[in-house]
Amino acid sequence: MAAQTRVMLIGSPLTGSLKAGITNTKVPLGLAYLGAVLEEADFSVRILDCLADYHIVQRVSDDTYRVGTSAIGIEQELKVFRPDVVGINCSYSMYEQDSFDVARIVKKIFPETLVVFGGAHSSASPESVLANKDVDVIVHGEAEYTFREIVQTFAKNKKKSALNKIEGTILLDAKGKVKKNEERPFIWSLDELPMPARHLLPMEKYLKHPLNDVGIGKGPATDMITSRGCPQKCSFCSIFTVWKRVWRTRSAKLVVDEMEHLVKEYGVKHIRIQDDNFSLDTKRVADICDDIVARGLDFKWDTPNGIAIWTLDEPLLKKMAKSGYHRASFGIETGCKKTMDQYIHKPIDYDHCKKIITACKKLGIFTVSTFLIGFPDETKEDIQETIDFANDSGLDFSLFYVAQPYAGTPLYDKFKKEGLLRGNQQSNLINPTYDTHHFTGEELQKMQVKAQKNFIRRKIRSMTNPFYSLPWLFYHLRDTNNLHFITKMAKNFLSFKHISFFNKSHIEEYAYDMPDKEQPEQEELTVIQPAKEKNNSEEKISLNVLK
Numbered sequence: 001m002a003a004q005t006r007v008m009l010i011g012s013p014l015t016g017s018l019k020a021g022i023t024n025t026k027v028p029l030g031l032a033y034l035g036a037v038l039e040e041a042d043f044s045v046r047i048l049d050c051l052a053d054y055h056i057v058q059r060v061s062d063d064t065y066r067v068g069t070s071a072i073g074i075e076q077e078l079k080v081f082r083p084d085v086v087g088i089n090c091s092y093s094m095y096e097q098d099s100f101d102v103a104r105i106v107k108k109i110f111p112e113t114l115v116v117f118g119g120a121h122s123s124a125s126p127e128s129v130l131a132n133k134d135v136d137v138i139v140h141g142e143a144e145y146t147f148r149e150i151v152q153t154f155a156k157n158k159k160k161s162a163l164n165k166i167e168g169t170i171l172l173d174a175k176g177k178v179k180k181n182e183e184r185p186f187i188w189s190l191d192e193l194p195m196p197a198r199h200l201l202p203m204e205k206y207l208k209h210p211l212n213d214v215g216i217g218k219g220p221a222t223d224m225i226t227s228r229g230c231p232q233k234c235s236f237c238s239i240f241t242v243w244k245r246v247w248r249t250r251s252a253k254l255v256v257d258e259m260e261h262l263v264k265e266y267g268v269k270h271i272r273i274q275d276d277n278f279s280l281d282t283k284r285v286a287d288i289c290d291d292i293v294a295r296g297l298d299f300k301w302d303t304p305n306g307i308a309i310w311t312l313d314e315p316l317l318k319k320m321a322k323s324g325y326h327r328a329s330f331g332i333e334t335g336c337k338k339t340m341d342q343y344i345h346k347p348i349d350y351d352h353c354k355k356i357i358t359a360c361k362k363l364g365i366f367t368v369s370t371f372l373i374g375f376p377d378e379t380k381e382d383i384q385e386t387i388d389f390a391n392d393s394g395l396d397f398s399l400f401y402v403a404q405p406y407a408g409t410p411l412y413d414k415f416k417k418e419g420l421l422r423g424n425q426q427s428n429l430i431n432p433t434y435d436t437h438h439f440t441g442e443e444l445q446k447m448q449v450k451a452q453k454n455f456i457r458r459k460i461r462s463m464t465n466p467f468y469s470l471p472w473l474f475y476h477l478r479d480t481n482n483l484h485f486i487t488k489m490a491k492n493f494l495s496f497k498h499i500s501f502f503n504k505s506h507i508e509e510y511a512y513d514m515p516d517k518e519q520p521e522q523e524e525l526t527v528i529q530p531a532k533e534k535n536n537s538e539e540k541i542s543l544n545v546l547k
């Protein structure tokens, strides 16, 4: 009986500014984990990741684009599969409406189909999500077992009311009030979970995405997760709304099994570990590195979502480098001690940071860190401390952003309490619109762009100094992968693409044409420029940054 129940998991299209990276499609690991567990339970599963149709970009208004499968395309998929249950990913606060749009399509065609929402935003803002009448139930936090139980229960009696008591769910009670059921305990050993069901996804599309190999040497690259959660308390970070402040892992052996699978099955040459805190257990990291070397696996890896710099030391970095660690992305976030103590709370010692950055350089590991400016009461001097630290740190690259108050975070509460929210909707990391006590959103954005440009200018200048560049090249040019990476980066520097990335007026510069065979066939799926600007012409647009 279970095998007849059809479950469709949908990653919605995204509508927003192209500068926010909405064409930057990556494997939706959350949906793939859910799919794997449902398949194990013998349900018929289909994943529709609308963003895998990243070549379908429709201009909605001046600076707003919709990326992904068209509404008609989604309808067609639904009509073919005829799902009993649809799970819709709603991870991003700023793209909540996109998930609602998908739910509306589902209910329009199949009013009896159960619509389940999940993901970071659904967990952080259940009231906002359940205010939409097309959403039947939310899974709060980790969803594999909760979602499986929802499907099992619904498969038996097809009644929404039967879901009332399922652990880990949030739904409306008979009076229309938001009812949060008991929380489901975490899956303590992630080894219990199967590998994510990548076979349900169009892996070729992700591997061939024009931006897939940005920031790495040789591709193709793909993503994986080896742990869940993070115990830190950064005020701007919303991951605790899904994972709380606990940290759980897959064992080193299973991590390397998955890496081996990616290398052998998909020909992957680079793996991005998307963990929030990969290195909390340094013994596990060392074991993973040793096992990669022992199995003779030939790939590079990095940790683009950040590696906790305070957990690193030179012996561990040596093992990491030996096993193919390509680039360390740190989240140092601020160079201002006051901001660190008030908003970030990471155990960061700036001297240790500089030591680790130097050690990375000597081992041929590239370094980058994110920096945030624009916390509610940061002054110009505070922000300057961050800029100065980034410039003097020895990092190969720094990325500056304006801090964003995501729903559910302490930073959001602070913005709200101090009357700084003012209903700003379109704010994101690249196009911030929130004002603080000292600056407007526009001023902060200007400071961000300036800091970024200055960092790059200084870097280019230091690369023309042989006392800096020759040792740097000596350490980094140890393998062909690094040579490949440096050549790519040099091309970008010379074409100044990195600078334009932060400049709103340059979007069109990055237009690229997808290969003809990738172009959509139906009229509804083409990219449409507004008549006033493009003289009624149709045109293919997409974004190509730091390629």
Ligand code: B12
Residues within 6 Å of the ligand: 020, 021, 022, 023, 024, 025, 026, 027, 028, 029, 030, 031, 033, 034, 086, 087, 088, 089, 090, 091, 092, 093, 094, 116, 117, 118, 119, 120, 121, 124, 139, 141, 142, 143, 144, 147, 225, 229, 237, 238, 239, 242, 274, 275, 276, 305, 406, 407, 428, 429, 430
């Ligand atoms: C990798 C990643 C990305 C990747 C790819 C995302 C992808 N395809 O999944 C990229 C780099 C593209 C990305 C981009 C952005 N990201 Co991101 N990303 C992540 C990250 C680090 C890991 C996601 C992941 O794979 N997790 C592992 C899987 C197993 O977990 P999961 O996806 O949460 O899924 C589980 C549950 O949430 C739930 N679940 C998820 N979906 C569904 C659906 C249903 C139906 C159900 C029932 C359950 C469910 O079940 C899963 C299994 O338990 C998370 C942080 C995190 N640790 O989760 C941030 C995170 C999701 N990103 C975030 C943000 C803000 C963004 C951006 C908006 C940043 C920006 N540019 O401004 C963009 C938006 C997307 C875009 N393309 O522009 C925020 C979201 C916060 C919020 N409330 O909005 C997070 C939580 C990070 C944070 N520190 O706050 N991101």
Ligand code: SF4
Residues within 6 Å of the ligand: 230, 231, 232, 233, 234, 237, 238, 239, 276, 277, 306, 331
């Ligand atoms: S260390 Fe990273 S993942 Fe952990 S709370 Fe801070 S920002 Fe979030």
